[in-house]
Amino acid sequence: MTSNVRCHPFDMAEELQSEVMRVLMSGQSLQGDDVTQFEQRVAKMANRDQAIAVGSATDGLFFALRALGIGSGDAVLVPALSFVASASCIVCSGAELVFVDVDQSGQIDLSVAKSRITSNTKAILAVHLYGSMLDPKKLIDFAQSNKLLILEDAAQAFGSSFAEQPAGSLGNASVFSFDPTKVIGALGTAGVIAVDNNDLAAKLKAMRYHGKTSDGFVHLGYNSQMSTLIAATLNLKLNKNAEWTAERQRIAVIYNQAFLSLPITLPDSPQQVNHVRHKYTFLTEKRDDLSRHLSKYGVPSRFHYARILSDEPMFKSLENEDYPIARRISATTISLPSHAYLADEEVDRIVSAVTSFFK
Numbered sequence: 001m002t003s004n005v006r007c008h009p010f011d012m013a014e015e016l017q018s019e020v021m022r023v024l025m026s027g028q029s030l031q032g033d034d035v036t037q038f039e040q041r042v043a044k045m046a047n048r049d050q051a052i053a054v055g056s057a058t059d060g061l062f063f064a065l066r067a068l069g070i071g072s073g074d075a076v077l078v079p080a081l082s083f084v085a086s087a088s089c090i091v092c093s094g095a096e097l098v099f100v101d102v103d104q105s106g107q108i109d110l111s112v113a114k115s116r117i118t119s120n121t122k123a124i125l126a127v128h129l130y131g132s133m134l135d136p137k138k139l140i141d142f143a144q145s146n147k148l149l150i151l152e153d154a155a156q157a158f159g160s161s162f163a164e165q166p167a168g169s170l171g172n173a174s175v176f177s178f179d180p181t182k183v184i185g186a187l188g189t190a191g192v193i194a195v196d197n198n199d200l201a202a203k204l205k206a207m208r209y210h211g212k213t214s215d216g217f218v219h220l221g222y223n224s225q226m227s228t229l230i231a232a233t234l235n236l237k238l239n240k241n242a243e244w245t246a247e248r249q250r251i252a253v254i255y256n257q258a259f260l261s262l263p264i265t266l267p268d269s270p271q272q273v274n275h276v277r278h279k280y281t282f283l284t285e286k287r288d289d290l291s292r293h294l295s296k297y298g299v300p301s302r303f304h305y306a307r308i309l310s311d312e313p314m315f316k317s318l319e320n321e322d323y324p325i326a327r328r329i330s331a332t333t334i335s336l337p338s339h340a341y342l343a344d345e346e347v348d349r350i351v352s353a354v355t356s357f358f359k
């Protein structure tokens with residue numbers, strides 16, 4: 001099969017191998033210079049003063065909530081449509097989880113969020129779903145006018161921006177994920193917290209290793225460090241980020257154009273958004289049948305997310321509100337392959353598989 005594969009990760013096998021050997025020889029398994037370098041590069045991309053590498057975005061969200069002083073007696077707003085970690089971190093912190101419905105594009109609806117505020121509400125955990133980005137001005141105005149802290153869940157949005165303002169640059173703390181499925185995937189799990197406040201950064205650095213400072217074990221934390229090996233390979237992959245993003249965006253344009261006349265709702269985001277296309281999703285009432293049809297053509301598809309968060313067993317007892325838009329998206333959304341090493345013939349096959357279903 002001829003292929004135009006430009007950025008297949010196996011293209012990097014040799015480079016990755018030599019990085020692995022270099023780190024092994026250095027003897028710096030944890031907190032090596034590669035970790036510091038990765039932190040600095042992420043901080044720069046996110047327009048932040050400091051970035052703190054941790055074991056996962058899940059840990060990053062939990063540490064950030066704790067370091068911001070959020071816990072028992074506080075309430076935190078979070079969209080009803082996201083990955084479970086956006087919500088479970090709030091429960092882990094001891095705070096009350098308050099779900100908010102989303103808008104038609106799947107992002108938290110700030111006008112609904114307003115109606116969910118009580119005197120206990122301390123923060124909004126804003127998720128940039130699918131690699132899109134919320135309007136920074138609207139989010140900041142909302143938080144300021146309601147005296148809320150902002151925790152940005154940018155797990156899916158590394159590299160995205162809104163009118164040149166990068167995801168990860170907003171509010172009190174921001175978290176990125178580098179798990180293997182994300183736009184830059186680590187050889188394992190990995191996350192980064194980005195902040196502008198030195199005291200907060202020092203606290204977060206301590207929390208990732210049992211709260212240790214020069215005074216001893218000061219803050220309650222646990223062990224969630226990024227290995228030097230993971231940081232070294234992430235640094236290498238970071239060099240490809242712009243190229244990979246451009247390729248995912250090119251493929252999204254091909255999908256959009258090919259699907260224009262189909263009876264589906266195409267993904268939508270404001271013009272100012274540089275959507276990194278972590279996920280390519282669209283809505284169709286027939287998505288279960290479509291998904292089965294696609295698998296016959298060897299095309300994998302996923303539902304992000306097949307359940308709204310308040311329907312997940314662990315959250316069911318907490319809630320009795322409904323979230324009609326999140327529910328509708330959840331029942332009709334389908335995600336197609338979106339990564340930089342899809343060959344042209346694979347994109348063609350995906351397009352024909354989708355279009356043939358609607359004929």
Ligand SMILES: Cc1ncc(COP(=O)(O)O)c(C=O)c1O
Binds near residue numbers: 082083085155179190
């Ligand atoms: C929106 C969102 N938040 C948080 C996470 C958690 O990231 P991690 O796997 O690095 O813990 C994910 C990962 O899928 C995610 O998609």
